[in-house]
Amino acid sequence: MTFRSKFRKVKNNQRQFKALMLFTVFFFLGLTGFANKILVPMDPDTQQNHLKAYGITYFALEHQIKAQWLLNYRGGSFLFDAEDLLEKECKIRGVSFEILTDNDALAILDEISSPSKNMESVILEKAPKIAVYSPKGNKPWDDAVTMALTYAEIPYETIYDTEVLNDALVLYDWLHLHHEDFTGQYGKFYRAYRTAPWYIEDKKNAEALAENLGYRKVSEEKLAVALKIRDYVVGGGFMFAMCSATDSFDIALAAENTDIAEPMFDGDPSDPGYQSKLDFTNSFAFTDFILERNPMVYEFSSIDMTAKRAV
Structure with missing residues (x-):
């Protein structure tokens, strides 16, 4: 083989190698560009x-993966930057997902931005630190929310009166309230359960906790907790309340300067005419509600429409 033919062969090999490298580069660029x-x-x-899907969103935020919540788009879907870690986690947790190109995503966002659509895209930036207000000893299945969070694999911490009164709320971004009575009337369960061992035990524990925290009555201690939570929200904390916490929280705030608890709850009579002494400027969401005065009725006030709504 002559020198010239050897030179040509080397040049051809170099061209083939360069072509292969260019193909490889463009191939992988194409993959990232289209997924x-x-x-x-x-x-x-x-x-x-669905529950695990919310957990996936929390997982993405924990790992600094950009996320958007597409409100009212296909049930409130979530859009993420494509990451192998996230795709793998979706498969592990059994969460349905779709791979989109940039053009696909832009088309969705364009549809959402249309004034004719009742949709919105919200950028999610942080995995919030969550606190669930719940008595010590409660199991996840005692509270629908803790059960849902546990199943969704969303981390949370349980706090109660001692932590709240010691200003632990500043450590959390989000507070959840569920089965709680901030009026100190033990959930208005008196008629049906006053002789039940669990009711007697819960009442005893609540009274002991209030005393240990320096309060004469459970109603006073629960009011102090409600005021701390109010300040937490005013300071920028997020609160979600459901079940009895929803109305009892506002009732406690409105009744800050009057005693609405009957003797079987706190050992002394309620204030005469306490309905007229409620200060609705203190409440968060509800005004002009009428309190249920009868301790034998399982109801706090006219806020709850369960018995009246035609469903």
Whole structure:
């Protein structure tokens, strides 16, 4: 083989190598260019595990993966930057997902931004630190929310009166309230359960806790807790209340300067005419409600429409 033919062969090999390298580069660039987003749909026909999908969103935020909540789009779907870690976690947790190109994602966002659509895209930036207000000893299945959070694999911490009164709320971004009576009337369970061992035990424990925290009555201690939570929200904390916490919280705030608890709850009579002494400027959401004065009725006030709504 002559020198010239050897030279040509080397040049050809170099060209082939360069072509292969260029093909490889463009191939992988093409992959990343056409699979840049992960959509976690939340519509009932597509998503096979809705609770776990919320957990996936929390997981993404924990790992600094950019996320958007597409409100009213396919049930409130979530859009993420494509990451192998996230895709793998979706498969592990059994969460339905779709791979999108940038163009697909832009088309969705364009649809959402249309004035004719009742939709919105919200950027999610932080995995919130969550506190659930719940008595010590409660199991996850004692509270629908803790059960849902546990199943969804969303981390949370349980706090109660001692932590709240010691200003632990500043450590959390989000506070959840569920089965709680901030009026000190033990959930208005007196008629049905006053002789039940669990009711007697709960009342005894609540009174002991109030005394240990320096309060004469449970109603006074619960009011102090409600005021701390109010200040937490005013200071920028997020609170979600459901069940009895929803109305009893506002009732406690409105009744800050009057005693609405009957003797079987706190050992002394309620204030005469306490309905007229309520200060609705203190409440968060409800005004002009009428309190249920009868301790034998399982109801706090006219806020709850369960017995009246035609459903």
